[in-house]
Amino acid sequence: MQDRILVLGAGGQIGTDLVDTLREDYGTANVVATDLKEPTPAQKEAGPFEQLDAQDGEALLALVKKYKITQVYHLVAMLSATAEKMPMRGWNLNMDTLFTVLELAREGHLKKVYWPSSIAAFGPTTPKQNTPQHTVMDPGTVYGISKLAGELWCDYYHKKYQVDVRGLRYPGLISYKAQPGGGTTDYAVDIFHKAVANEEYQCFMGAETTLPMMYMPDAIKATIGIMEAPAEKVQLRTSYNVAAFSFNPQELYTAIKAQKPDFKMSYAVDERDAIAQGWPQSIDDSAARKHWGWQPDYSLEQMVKDMLAQLSKA
Numbered sequence: 001m002q003d004r005i006l007v008l009g010a011g012g013q014i015g016t017d018l019v020d021t022l023r024e025d026y027g028t029a030n031v032v033a034t035d036l037k038e039p040t041p042a043q044k045e046a047g048p049f050e051q052l053d054a055q056d057g058e059a060l061l062a063l064v065k066k067y068k069i070t071q072v073y074h075l076v077a078m079l080s081a082t083a084e085k086m087p088m089r090g091w092n093l094n095m096d097t098l099f100t101v102l103e104l105a106r107e108g109h110l111k112k113v114y115w116p117s118s119i120a121a122f123g124p125t126t127p128k129q130n131t132p133q134h135t136v137m138d139p140g141t142v143y144g145i146s147k148l149a150g151e152l153w154c155d156y157y158h159k160k161y162q163v164d165v166r167g168l169r170y171p172g173l174i175s176y177k178a179q180p181g182g183g184t185t186d187y188a189v190d191i192f193h194k195a196v197a198n199e200e201y202q203c204f205m206g207a208e209t210t211l212p213m214m215y216m217p218d219a220i221k222a223t224i225g226i227m228e229a230p231a232e233k234v235q236l237r238t239s240y241n242v243a244a245f246s247f248n249p250q251e252l253y254t255a256i257k258a259q260k261p262d263f264k265m266s267y268a269v270d271e272r273d274a275i276a277q278g279w280p281q282s283i284d285d286s287a288a289r290k291h292w293g294w295q296p297d298y299s300l301e302q303m304v305k306d307m308l309a310q311l312s313k314a
């Protein structure tokens, strides 16, 4: 049977890139984009789009039936920095939408579910270097708590109800098609927009705050990779560590400056630096590599070159 895919949060940073790639792989008509926000003219033209509040389980079920959906990629979330400003709304959004999708799968409406976790699921006493797959997890943000709880619920639904749910702990993601919204790692995207506009960038993250990061083409490769892996290879149903490279703002600035020598950056560090201080600096993703063959393509230098080139075209 032809797989038919529904993406929740299709207008977000990951969703924008993921929908494009899924449509190349599965055919435009087989990938339904949904988002809380009204579609842009470009989204309407690109393929099937439905405006949807992912907290509305009945509306979601109606779409699953209408399009004969077999897989849902659940990308709805309130990110770390925003959720700190409205903790209960962040928790409710992140958890309610997950349960809605897991329940649809438990009831037999879906064959497969994708749900993203994050490095935010780790915490201040997690080993920061080469953070293992299995280690201390004591997240200090509402977003991180929702990711850790979500991981455990995914595992529970898999064990108890045989729901085929798969997930990744994304590092900070860098992309040019859509802006991130309200995350701690947003600086690593914002900086490129300023560099390309020949403007100075004021960085909210401390110069030496190192975080694991990944270029979006690798994140999409990992996401579709784990979803297409044979079920028996996906041995962990919480979420897999995945990694590409790590840097701090000073190192990213240096890499951009190598391409754009006049680029200037100053600092106005805010509360997002403290959130980042509680996250890992580098990630051990050997389980993902071993179990289902994950491997990134982009280095920091390749990512910087491609980001600058892509944004300069716009």
Ligand code: SER
Pocket (backbone or CB within 6 Å): 079, 080, 081, 117, 118, 119, 120, 143, 170, 171, 172, 173, 182, 183, 184, 185, 186
């Ligand atoms: N990039 C996300 C954030 O900063 C973490 O998953 O919130």
